[in-house]
């Protein structure tokens with residue numbers, strides 16, 4: 331059976347929307363979503379990785395206000411699950427795991443398993459046939475072994491070259507479904 335790894339932050343939960351709201355509340359340097367043009371965008375704000383994560387934690391604690399990336403996530407994920415096993419694979423601080431589960435439940439999202447990682451860089455070491463992710467950090471790892479990497483289009487990953495082949499840019503989960511289905515039919 332096809333094994334699909336599905337990311338949470340930036341692919342299901344639009345965590346950065348809430349992150350920006352929290353940032354703009356406390357900083358005079360206002361940000362917009364489209365300003366986040368690099369994975370490590372926060373470095374240019376002069377804050378530490380720890381400060382970046384603290385706002386991420388705060389965003390997850392406010393999980394009721396955390397928007398989904400696109401409408402009808404539950405149905406779209408159910409359709410993906412008809413193609414194979416779908417595990418949510420997510421890197422996050424342990425203390426926000428419970429909020430993540432509450433958010434997933436509130437949005438009616440079902441999955442086969444949930445895998446908690448220490449860092450998203452490690453995800454590519456896992457044994458999946460397909461990764462759906464917004465992070466450029468998976469590129470290296472996915473190149474070691476042939477499998478499909480579907481980059482979920484976000485401002486911070488637009489600098490990744492997706493020229494067909496095993497790295498493809500997708501703009502929605504339905505597009506992911508289409509690409510995977512095509513692959514299975516080959």
Ligand SMILES: [Mg+2]
Nearest residue numbers: 337339340464
């Ligand atoms: Mg992500």
